Amino acid sequence: MRIVHSPLELQKLLREEQGSVGFVPTMGALHLGHRTLIDTAKKENDIVVVSIFVNPTQFLEGEDLDAYPRKEEADKKVCELSGVDYLFYPSADAMYGSDEVSLNAPSVRGYIMEGTSRPGHFSGVLTVVNKLLNIVTPTRAYFGKKDAQQLMLIETMVTNLFMNVEIVPMDTVREKDGLAMSSRNVYLSEQERTEALNIIKSLRIATQMVMRKECSTVEIQEAMLSILSPLQIEYVTIVNRQFQPIQKVEIGNTIILVEAISGTTRLLDNIWI
Numbered sequence: 001m002r003i004v005h006s007p008l009e010l011q012k013l014l015r016e017e018q019g020s021v022g023f024v025p026t027m028g029a030l031h032l033g034h035r036t037l038i039d040t041a042k043k044e045n046d047i048v049v050v051s052i053f054v055n056p057t058q059f060l061e062g063e064d065l066d067a068y069p070r071k072e073e074a075d076k077k078v079c080e081l082s083g084v085d086y087l088f089y090p091s092a093d094a095m096y097g098s099d100e101v102s103l104n105a106p107s108v109r110g111y112i113m114e115g116t117s118r119p120g121h122f123s124g125v126l127t128v129v130n131k132l133l134n135i136v137t138p139t140r141a142y143f144g145k146k147d148a149q150q151l152m153l154i155e156t157m158v159t160n161l162f163m164n165v166e167i168v169p170m171d172t173v174r175e176k177d178g179l180a181m182s183s184r185n186v187y188l189s190e191q192e193r194t195e196a197l198n199i200i201k202s203l204r205i206a207t208q209m210v211m212r213k214e215c216s217t218v219e220i221q222e223a224m225l226s227i228l229s230p231l232q233i234e235y236v237t238i239v240n241r242q243f244q245p246i247q248k249v250e251i252g253n254t255i256i257l258v259e260a261i262s263g264t265t266r267l268l269d270n271i272w273i
């Protein structure tokens with residue numbers, strides 16, 4: 001595995017490679033969720049590139065940019081053992097100039113749900129993903145459905161900017177008790193972690209209601225909110241795959257999303273129905 005810090009050097013090295021390139025962008029503190037993306041990229045491509053970059057432009061003032069878990073040595077081992085060919089580990093200065101070009105997230109879909117509590121967050125995400133995709137020019141890039149709104153916005157960017165890459169959505173990997181794996185889970189105390197399980201409980205109740213053909217989104221939201229109540233709820237939203245609000249769950253075209261805060265930790269989860 002080659003560790004590369006410079007965007008221009010990585011571009012040069014990748015130009016010399018033959019075959020398909022699978023790319024997994026991350027912010028590090030790698031867990032089994034990331035590993036699943038990397039393993040799939042490995043199976044489906046000749047070359048695998050992983051990036052680790054805690055992107056400052058997607059953190060708002062007062063958020064956890066400085067505290068975000070960083071595990072450089074462990075992450076390098078994980079990538080090495082997973083058969084990654086190139087680990088891209090840039091500094092913020094290598095990625096951003098002083099008078100920058102940036103992308104704006106769509107004014108509606110980038111500013112609802114997570115975009116309401118974190119205005120501008122998705123502009124930072126799209127800007128960095130755009131830069132990363134331009135550096136790596138992968139055949140396929142792998143993103144988790146756990147960050148459903150992010151995935152939708154990246155798919156929109158790729159379509160609307162006519163970018164030549166296949167975006168591959170990956171299912172959410174969970175702990176045994178159902179908690180969605182996240183680098184931020186290390187912030188949770190034991191009690192906060194137990195409370196956080198209400199998120200998956202609420203999503204399971206929603207699934208059961210749909211299986212009983214109780215498909216009213218208002219009723220599902222009410223049932224979920226009552227289970228989630230010990231947490232600080234940011235939103236419970238039910239949308240179609242185009243992220244438009246719906247009255248009734250349509251099987252095969254629905255996403256139920258939750259964002260809640262346990263202690264001080266923002267937790268996202270969802271199910272695709």
Ligand code: AMP
Pocket residue numbers: 025026027028033034036037142143144145146147170171172173174180181182183
């Ligand atoms: P992050 O390092 O949190 O920015 O995540 C990097 C990529 O891994 C993103 O595409 C995430 O959606 C994805 N990811 C994070 N957690 C999980 C998980 N539990 N299961 C599957 N993918 C995940």
